[in-house]
Amino acid sequence: xxxxxxxxxxxxxTRRAWLLRAGLLAGSGLLAACAPGAPAAPxxxxxxxxxxxxxxxxxxxxxxxxxxxxxxxxxxxxxxxxxxxxxxxxxxxxGKRGGKLTWALEQDxxxxxxxxxxxxxxMWGKEFMYDSLIAWDRNLAIQPALATEWSAPDDHTYVFKxxxxxxxxxxxxxxxxxxxxxxxxxxxxPPPGIxxxxxxxxxTIDAVDKYTxxxxxxxxxxxxxxxxxxxxxxxxxxxxxxxxxxxxxxxxGTGPYKLVEFVPNDRVVYTRNPDFWNKDLPYLDEIxxxxxxxxxxxxxALRSGxxxxxxxxxxxxxxxxxxRNLTVLKGxxxxxxxxxxxxxxAKNPWSDVRVRQAINHAINRQDIIDKVFxxxxxxxxxIPPGYGDWPLPEADLKGNYLKYDVDKAKSLLQAAGxxxxxEMELQSIxxxxxxxxxxxxxxxxxxxxxxxxxxxxxxxxTFAKNNADGSYSGAQLTARGMRGDPNGYVTEFHPKTxxxxxxxxxxxxxxxLTKILDDALLTPDxxxxxxxxxxxxxxxxxxxxxxxxxxxxxxxxxxxxxKNMYVSYTDFxxxxxxxxxxx
Amino acid sequence: xxxYVLRRLLLLIPTLFGMSLxxxxxxxxxxxxxxxxxxxxxxxxxxxxxxxxxxxxxxxDPLPVQYxxxxxxxxxxxxxxxxxxxxxxxxxxLGQALPVTLELTLLAVLMATTVAIPLGVLSASHRDSGxxxxxxxxxxxxxxxxxxxLATLTLLFTSVVFGWxxxxxxxxxxxxxxxxxEQMLLPAAALAVQLMAIExxxxxxxxxxVLGQDYVRTARAKxxxxxxxxxxxxxxxALIPVISVIGFQIGTLMGGSAIIEVIxxxxxxxxxxxxxxxNRDYPMVQAAALFLATVFVVINTSVxxxxxxxxxxxxxx
Numbered sequence: 001x002x003x004x005x006x007x008x009x010x011x012x013x014t015r016r017a018w019l020l021r022a023g024l025l026a027g028s029g030l031l032a033a034c035a036p037g038a039p040a041a042p043x044x045x046x047x048x049x050x051x052x053x054x055x056x057x058x059x060x061x062x063x064x065x066x067x068x069x070x071x072x073x074x075x076x077x078x079x080x081x082x083x084x085x086x087x088x089x090x091x092x093x094x095g096k097r098g099g100k101l102t103w104a105l106e107q108d109x110x111x112x113x114x115x116x117x118x119x120x121x122x123m124w125g126k127e128f129m130y131d132s133l134i135a136w137d138r139n140l141a142i143q144p145a146l147a148t149e150w151s152a153p154d155d156h157t158y159v160f161k162x163x164x165x166x167x168x169x170x171x172x173x174x175x176x177x178x179x180x181x182x183x184x185x186x187x188x189x190p191p192p193g194i195x196x197x198x199x200x201x202x203x204t205i206d207a208v209d210k211y212t213x214x215x216x217x218x219x220x221x222x223x224x225x226x227x228x229x230x231x232x233x234x235x236x237x238x239x240x241x242x243x244x245x246x247x248x249x250x251x252x253g254t255g256p257y258k259l260v261e262f263v264p265n266d267r268v269v270y271t272r273n274p275d276f277w278n279k280d281l282p283y284l285d286e287i288x289x290x291x292x293x294x295x296x297x298x299x300x301a302l303r304s305g306x307x308x309x310x311x312x313x314x315x316x317x318x319x320x321x322x323x324r325n326l327t328v329l330k331g332x333x334x335x336x337x338x339x340x341x342x343x344x345x346a347k348n349p350w351s352d353v354r355v356r357q358a359i360n361h362a363i364n365r366q367d368i369i370d371k372v373f374x375x376x377x378x379x380x381x382x383i384p385p386g387y388g389d390w391p392l393p394e395a396d397l398k399g400n401y402l403k404y405d406v407d408k409a410k411s412l413l414q415a416a417g418x419x420x421x422x423e424m425e426l427q428s429i430x431x432x433x434x435x436x437x438x439x440x441x442x443x444x445x446x447x448x449x450x451x452x453x454x455x456x457x458x459x460x461x462t463f464a465k466n467n468a469d470g471s472y473s474g475a476q477l478t479a480r481g482m483r484g485d486p487n488g489y490v491t492e493f494h495p496k497t498x499x500x501x502x503x504x505x506x507x508x509x510x511x512x513l514t515k516i517l518d519d520a521l522l523t524p525d526x527x528x529x530x531x532x533x534x535x536x537x538x539x540x541x542x543x544x545x546x547x548x549x550x551x552x553x554x555x556x557x558x559x560x561x562x563k564n565m566y567v568s569y570t571d572f573x574x575x576x577x578x579x580x581x582x583x
Numbered sequence: 584x585x586x587y588v589l590r591r592l593l594l595l596i597p598t599l600f601g602m603s604l605x606x607x608x609x610x611x612x613x614x615x616x617x618x619x620x621x622x623x624x625x626x627x628x629x630x631x632x633x634x635x636x637x638x639x640x641x642x643x644d645p646l647p648v649q650y651x652x653x654x655x656x657x658x659x660x661x662x663x664x665x666x667x668x669x670x671x672x673x674x675x676x677l678g679q680a681l682p683v684t685l686e687l688t689l690l691a692v693l694m695a696t697t698v699a700i701p702l703g704v705l706s707a708s709h710r711d712s713g714x715x716x717x718x719x720x721x722x723x724x725x726x727x728x729x730x731x732x733l734a735t736l737t738l739l740f741t742s743v744v745f746g747w748x749x750x751x752x753x754x755x756x757x758x759x760x761x762x763x764x765e766q767m768l769l770p771a772a773a774l775a776v777q778l779m780a781i782e783x784x785x786x787x788x789x790x791x792x793v794l795g796q797d798y799v800r801t802a803r804a805k806x807x808x809x810x811x812x813x814x815x816x817x818x819x820x821a822l823i824p825v826i827s828v829i830g831f832q833i834g835t836l837m838g839g840s841a842i843i844e845v846i847x848x849x850x851x852x853x854x855x856x857x858x859x860x861x862n863r864d865y866p867m868v869q870a871a872a873l874f875l876a877t878v879f880v881v882i883n884t885s886v887x888x889x890x891x892x893x894x895x896x897x898x899x900x
Contacts, residue, residue, distance in 0.1 A: 111669040191639040196625040248670045266850035290751045292848040296735045300742035464623035465615030492626040499626040
């Protein structure tokens with residue numbers, strides 16, 4: 001059982017309230033993934049109850065989770081009561097208050113616009129000053145944030161109850177009007193924002209009273225909950241923020257830290273928000289995010305103490321493992337690597353499913369893991385490992401769907417009429433170099449079955465253009481990112497998704513899959529959803545319009561004085577919200 | 584002389600114009616634009632929303648229209664536009680970056696010159712001595728070491744051996760001169776090494792040439808002492824070509840400091856330019872590249888003019 005559900009029970013909620021909450025938590029699509037090896041959280045929690053169990057909104061919603069962070073190794077982090085994503089009633093703070101911290105960003109945040117910003121680095125810049133209605137904790141379980149409760153009275157409606165007395169950094173109180181305005185801004189973000197992940201079924205938003213927001217939908221969509229936990233897209237801002245500040249370099253949020261200044265290409269400086277709604281947080285007086293794109297420069301700065309932590313590639317992180325002053329953290333993050341095809345032209349060899357299957361079985365994923373990722377990565381399904389218990393079990397991938405089997409690959413090619421092989425292009429992003437290195441290893445594997453795959457490393461801009469308009473022949477090896485709901489990992493294979501026309505129209509369509517994907521969005525019952533997405537992945541790993549490869553680890557190295565930091569699965573630096581420093 | 588100066592200045596106009604066109608077109612030859620990058624991997628991004636964004640950014644216009652809009656904005660309003668990625672006014676962005684690059688460059692030139700010229704003179708006046716050989720070897724090494732390699736190595740060295748790296752946050756020299764120097768000394772030194780080698784070798788060569796001239800022999804013959812001959816008669820003449828080399832190198836250094844800026848996390852023009860290229864931030868790249876090119880051309884022209892002034896033997900029709 002996931003820790004958050006256990007703690008809900010401990011708090012003595014009524015069974016009905018628990019059912020509702022468990023259903024909604026599960027509805028996030030992201031039930032807690034416990035530490036690797038531990039049994040995964042159940043998805044068979046009951047579906048969202050149709051009526052809200054009214055509970056006083058002033059009551060704190062959930063006690064803190066007590067689970068240790070998954071796959072992290074912060075030294076001396078006190079094992080109990082630490083995680084502070086949970087609100088208000090957490091027992092006395094375990095962390096030490098005060099002190100400053102400097103964290104290195106490997107990319108410039110470019111701007112801090114609240115809505116419609118796609119680059120991950122944008123989120124790195126702004127994540128400490130904003131909150132969403134709800135939030136993922138370190139185990140990807142959904143926790144209350146600015147909303148203390150949420151419910152689905154029927155399958156066309158979601159209702160969020162706001163935390164009373166939560167204040168923006170300008171001193172004004174967070175009201176339903178602000179939330180409504182913000183969600184409407186997400187539907188139509190001003191440039192340089194662009195709408196990408198906004199749930200299409202949201203029709204209107206009502207501010208029912210000062211602390212109640214109702215979201216009206218044209219139909220059921222269980223992925224909405226995950227969307228509102230995805231703070232990258234759904235921060236809560238005061239109404240009319242665009243007229244109040246220059247959102248490119250400023251912001252007004254409710255988060256644990258207030259923005260002091262953002263100097264593009266240089267630094268972001270935050271100071272403690274003394275009025276943060278969770279009284280136990282934050283611990284630090286000041287956080288400075290310093291843009292340091294050069295990895296060796298980050299190493300030098302970290303070793304000398306000029307910065308307290310940052311993200312590093314696996315090889316470089318391992319060179320620092322022996323430094324007594326440093327601690328290496330690692331963890332899965334949502335960025336699995338995969339091979340993508342454009343399947344519109346029937347003349348291409350890879351338009352034949354047998355050729356794609358042959359390529360799939362010719363690839364030795366363990367070899368990629370050993371050669372490129374230092375032995376430290378997992379096989380990835382269509383939904384990456386670590387994403388709750390939605391992905392197919394690794395044993396099933398290793399032994400069946402993604403099995404390395406050269407003989408099978410050869411006979412599949414033979415059957416497809418390509419027994420003597422063929423030549424193709426395999427484009428890869430460069431930098432980062434591990435994408436291109438993966439492509440080179442794959443190219444070696446394909447050689448063994450007679451396919452000559454020429455690796456073409458491309459700078460990201462060129463690669464992105466080819467990817468977006470499908471204007472390449474051959475395959476692309478790329479990395480995926482975080483999604484708010486499992487649906488996000490399969491939606492590109494549905495004919496209604498915009499990118500489908502570019503990649504697959506006329507070349508790939510699976511009616512059973514389309515129906516499953518439709519059904520999964522009409523099904524609030526998490527157990528049934530799990531079955532549907534399991535079946536969808538089985539179909540996709542047989543048809544292989546895209547071939548998932550591996551999911552590597554993200555490495556962050558910190559000075560020992562930095563406590564309670566963890567590698568966030570979302571690829572953000574969320575841990576800094578609850579981190580503290582000693583000495 | 585007046586006509587010569589005027590002609591040189593007029594020649595700047597077509598040069599800069601051609602350069603602006605070249606920069607504009609080269610950039611657009613790169614596949615992919617800022618919208619492609621922003622929506623990379625976003626399966627939900629519709630063509631409609633991409634089109635809207637391109638229109639908002641002015642990327643939907645035909646290329647000639649885009650070019651004319653840019654040039655007119657630049658010439659008539661002095662406005663290089665706004666960054667497509669960050670929306671920041673480019674004038675402001677470059678205004679923040681310029682002091683960093685300028686200081687880095689000037690500091691590097693200062694360090695290079697104060698070391699290189701005495702060394703060059705020493706090398707030349709003690710030709711084929713141990714000091715000369717030592718200087719020449721050091722010069723060759725300095726010339727051959729890539730500055731980015733030196734920069735990374737210096738950083739790792741000071742951090743491992745002394746547990747120290749330059750502070751990572753930029754402090755303007757006006758508010759904290761010492762703190763600023765602490766931050767800039769290492770990057771400037773890394774940038775200076777190559778220039779130092781060039782200047783030292785140049786000084787040595789021209790000094791040797793001048794020391795062999797008749798008037799130097801005459802000076803010695805009339806009984807002037809070595810020091811006077813070297814510094815009064817020879818050095819002043821030998822320095823003319825060295826000065827022109829320093830001038831040319833300032834432009835090169837301003838652009839060449841990009842990699843040093845990235846390594847040391849300094850927010851200079853070069854680092855801004857590199858970031859903008861990766862972002863396909865057209866107006867930002869255009870402005871930064873055109874700025875660097877203009878600095879280069881203007882410095883070269885001034886050096887040419889100055890050269891004529893310093894050396895009256897150069898006649899101008």
